[in-house]
Amino acid sequence: MGRFIDKDGMHRSLEGWPLVFTVLTTIAILVGGLVEIVPLMLADDAAERIETVEPFTPLELAGRDIYISEGCVGCHSQAVRPFRHELERYGEYQRAGETVYERPFLWGSKRTGPDLARVGGKYPHLWHVRHMEDPRSTSPGSIMPPYPWMLEQDANLDVLPRKLRALRALGTPYSDEEIAQATALAEEQAAEIAREIEQQGGPADLASKQIVALVAYLQRLGTDLDAAPNVENELSDASSTASGSN
């Protein structure tokens, strides 16, 4: 060691060779990332697959992009941790297999508001509409910003075929038909949700609005895990993945 770091040691020579120094530095900073990330890239992700986890519908995808655009992830995590208090408060903890269609991942790093990973189905559609319009109307004391424009501005559904095509290129299994019909499928789902909102006593004519896409996305969150009868097997597979024994 001494020979290396002495005043006239080998490191002194290294300081005279910027190219070698840069190469060594580059190696030093690459090792950690490679060791941690490459195994995950190479791993057979069949082990993590959960059969009931499906890609987002076109409308949910549009809603997800609104969620991204508004920066919701800054205050809401989507990753329930395996602690009793979190299971009680939010529901099942996060499984790797649930996240395979998340581009980008939206786990977040802050809970200024509650975790949303399992919010799907927790409230009626209308609750979400009112909450986004004026958070304090449904949740007294809330410090969330209001998003009234979501009830006024149209969601951009025309770009959905392009988005689905890009996602399929990356590995999300959308069919040709889904891609071709993406906008129509989204409009169909939006009409259904808008009708339900109206039935629950909410405003009419929301079908084309951003709020409906967002509601579609929020109502989907965390629901895939319980979507099928054979969920028990899937759960045991997934939990072994989550605990690192793959």
Add this chain to the structure above:
Amino acid sequence: MPSSSTTQAPRVHQDDVEVFSYDEQITRLFVLATVIWGLVGMLVGLLLALQLPFPEANLGQYLSFGRLRPLHTNAVIFAFAGNAIFAAVYYSTQRLCKTRMYSDWMSRFHFWGWQGIIVSAAITLPLGYTTSKEYAELEWPISIAIAVVWIIFAINFFATLKNRRVKHMYVALWFYIATIVTIAVLHVGNNLAIPVGAFESYPIYAGVQDALVQWWYGHNAVAFFLTTPFLGLMYYFLPKAAERPVFSYRLSIVHFWSLVFIYIWAGPHHLIYTAVPEWAATVGMVFSVMLWMPSWGGMINGLFTLRGAWHKLRDSVVLKMFVVGITFYGMSTFEGPMLSVKSVNALTHYTDWTIGHVHSGALGWNGFMTFGMIYWLLPRLWRTPLWSDKLANAHFWVGTLGILVYVISMYVSGITQGLMWRAFDDAGRLMYPDFMETVVQVIPMYWARFIGGSLYLAGMVMLVVNVMMTIRDAPDTLPDAAQIAARKPVTAGMSGDGAPGTGAEGNGTAAPTPDTATASDTPSGKDDDDDDDTPRPGTKKVQLPTPGDD
């Protein structure tokens, strides 16, 4: 000491020397950009701090919390701290290499390109164009622009290293090398995406992979944008301001290599107890704890550089800023490893403690190191005394108080949240099943944080005033001073290798005042040589190597 070298007469023929100059204007530009964007970024931060306890401050679609938060983080990291490290790099690299930057054109391209990127961020983020990945929110066209500007910066920097007149690279340059290489790798690696629109894209990674890649990037943006370049800054400007050599050469080697090697591993500590594989989270935790030592190596090398010079703090706002900055570096690099320990992380993750932690690093370390550097550079770059020492001192005190109020309020708030979320009553039910209870509880702390942030911003305003008034008093023209160097490269034995610092040899790293030939030749006769700590009008320093030294 500078005074001992001021009257030496040159004994060297003109043929033996070459005349060159340092590009001072580029440093001035980066200093001004630092100050302007610092003000903007902190102002946005203060608005965010107000929006939390007072949601009515969400001013419509474009100025709501969710859209402004990435604008704040990008502005303070890449605009404020970014311009500050570029100022440090351009000022110190030229002097440590005893040569002008390789290309003035590239330097300007870097400067204006970077400001263009910042402006485009300030426009696109409020419009809602974001990737949502923390500190990598800018969409693909801007990402590409960042890569291009960074590559030009790298070419300019490495070509300057090649042109250097000093054989050995001083420790500050090591940290700059690590910064430039690693940021390039991280930025490209994390931003790989398929565009689906002018400002929209999907990342090539999904789910768990995306999370790991993002925090490999995110944590090391902290490491290689907010730590290594600032350590380089510290290694150059602290010995300069203290007029002392760096404490230990050996320590600088050990802590440099261990820091750059270990930091990269720590990313997964942002993902503990999520769906990333357990082993990855554990490795992240273990390396985070290991990181404590190399981090404190830097702190010790910084603080011990002041051994025997602590009395200088009384009169030097620059040193005061540096000492508080390095102290906060030490505190937050202890806190970081602690927060990555799983059992601690279980309590603190997702809470305001994280916000307190990053601000102890950002306001304390990055902010105060930047302020110290600017107060040191101002009189030198603009060749005029600082307008008001009193105001600078007031900045120091109000800023320090601001950090403390900010950080302590976030600690209290974070621990409160963590404890309330996990509390059970006697019957085994959640004590606070309604999340709202835990929100309402910490609102007083949000107000306290707003006060802390206001104090810090008030200090920033004092800096702006001092900068403006100092520049107003500056000479109309500021031509680059001529420097003289021996034609042959200076060899190891005789030179200080451009290392800053004066006086006796420490443990080896910093030699006496760099004795490469330097001379000031400004028309005004003012000596603005960088080896000199206080500009002394009327004196002229000529200090040339004897031919035998080659």
